[in-house]
Amino acid sequence: MYVGLMSGTSLDGIDAALVEFEGRKERPDRASLAGFHTEPYGPELTAALETAVAGRAGSQALCDLGFALGEAFAGSVHALLDEADIDPSEVTAIGSHGQTVWHRPPDGSRPGATLQIGESAVIAERTGIDVVADFRVRDVAAGGHGAPLTPLFDLLVLARPDRGLAIQNLGGMANVTGLPRKASGSVPIAFDTGPGVALIDEAARRLTAGARRFDLDGRLAAAGEVVPAALDEWLEDAFFEEQPPRSTGRERFGAGALAPWLERFSGERPEDLLATLTELTARTVSDAYRFLGFEPDEVLVCGGGARNPELLRRIQARLPGCPVRPLESAGWNGDAREAAAFALLARQHVLGIRSDLGWATGAATPRILGKMTPA
Structure with missing residues (x-):
């Protein structure tokens, strides 16, 4: 034990x-x-x-x-x-x-x-x-x-030989483990996809003057609209084009990068900025799946972001035909x-x-x- x-x-x-x-x-x-x-x-x-x-x-x-x-x-x-x-x-x-x-x-x-x-x-x-x-x-x-x-735990404990899985962690940073079907000929892969909820949480604190530590259930983001120019600034980061193996952290996607971004777009509504950051995570997660080398049969999510319905809705919208489910559906406590x-x-x-x-x-x-x- x-x-x-x-x-x-x-x-x-x-x-x-x-x-x-x-x-x-x-x-x-x-x-x-x-x-x-x-x-x-x-x-x-x-x-x-x-x-x-x-x-x-x-x-x-x-x-x-x-x-x-x-x-x-x-x-x-x-x-x-x-x-x-x-x-x-x-x-x-x-x-x-x-x-x-x-x-x-x-x-x-x-x-x-x-x-x-x-x-x-x-x-x-x-x-x-x-x-x-x-x-x-x-x-x-x-x-x-x-x-x-x-991912070692995912490979040795969670993998299923008859099912292609993408195990998506949505913590402060987001990372994915790709576990292909055993007979597919593909190989396992894992890497950081980019920001998870770190930017969303930090923005929620700053935009509510500390009243909220995070965007509960994604409600603020759900009430907002994505600001294209603000989203594009983040998407220009070269990290998103890097081939795996790759990793990142708050040094790149944390408070230091967020503060000047919030200043540049201070004229936008808080809800719109949170919608933009939520879309950033959803888009960079789904876009990163091009590096998996196989089409997953399902995505199993865990981490704090798995409790954000608006984030999950946006991820699912970008992965039509591939169900996005909590890790608990596979019999393991995602937390x-x-x-x-x-x-x-x-x-x-x-x-x-x-x-x-x-x-x-x-x-x-x-x-x-x-x-x-x-x-």
């Missing part, structure tokens, strides 16, 4: 998943979700995280934040195990993603770099459980983008997917299994990802 911890680019809190795996092969004989807990961040921690990901935190602040996150992650583990009535001694290891505060993919002129914080020693000390963390850095060191890593993926990565580390993610990240050869902190 393993615990996976995830805190994503949406900065909304910690997801903790308790996963039971059967078998010791690379592909588990069975994986089942034994518990799931979400712990929202408080206002103070949220503010510190926003400062850090914006690049405005000094070394002391980053150090303090890393330890504070370690305490928060450990607290989430205890809450998860208490709810599931599981003793810590029954858990083999914790896989902790940490919180990304900087991510730069390799661009040909310089190597990639990535930084996740959330002190694993604190988690191990507070829980008494071995912790595997820092998964992304080994992939980057091996020439990969370090992202996305969740738990990413945390469960890091439970799987912890399992692979403990069993000494090299994770082959070159098809998703571009890493040269399979690597054992993560660093172990013994309890």
Whole structure:
């Protein structure tokens, strides 16, 4: 039994998943979700995280934040195990993603770099459980983008041999895993499609003077109209034409890029600007499917954006004939997917299994990802 911890680019809190795996092969004989807990961040921690990901935190602040996150992650583990009535001694290891505060993919002129914080020693000390963390850095060191890593879970746990799937995560950033039918001759692929809900959430906060943290159910966007000139500015970004493997983050599609855009189009209604950003995500998601190499039979969505009906409506409108459904329709809790993926990565580390993610990240050869902190 393993615990996976995830805190994503949406900065909304910690997801903790308790996963039971059967078998010791690379592909588990069975994986089942034994518990799931979400712990929202408080206002103070949220503010510190926003400062850090914006690049405005000094070394002391980053150090303090890393330890504070370690305490928060450990607290989430205890809450998860208490709810599931599981003793810590029954858990083999914790896989902790940490919180990304900087991510730069390799661009040909310089190597990639990535930084996740959330002190694993604190988690191990507070829980008494071995912790595997820092998964992304080994992939980057091996020439990969370090992202996305969740597709390994999709391939080993969610793939269906008779069904071509596009598993679409709509977190702060959006990424897709393409899993073709086994007999199709196509190969799996995964990559970031671009912004998910990060720009939408940030715009909702700014345009409502902080009254809203996000566009609830996409209601504001649904009441607006797309501003073509404003949309075109985003679509001109060269990222959308890059061939996979590719990854991105708030460094490119975050508050720093959004603020001047909002200023340039300050004469437009807030509803119209949110409609434009929602259309941006829908369009870049659907357009990116040209890189999949196959036509999916269905799209399974997860992440915060999966709870935005207006965003899903726009994605479905651009994918006629291909049903867009929640991941729950395939029998898995969509909110738990990413945390469960890091439970799987912890399992692979403990069993000494090299994770082959070159098809998703571009890493040269399979690597054992993560660093172990013994309890």
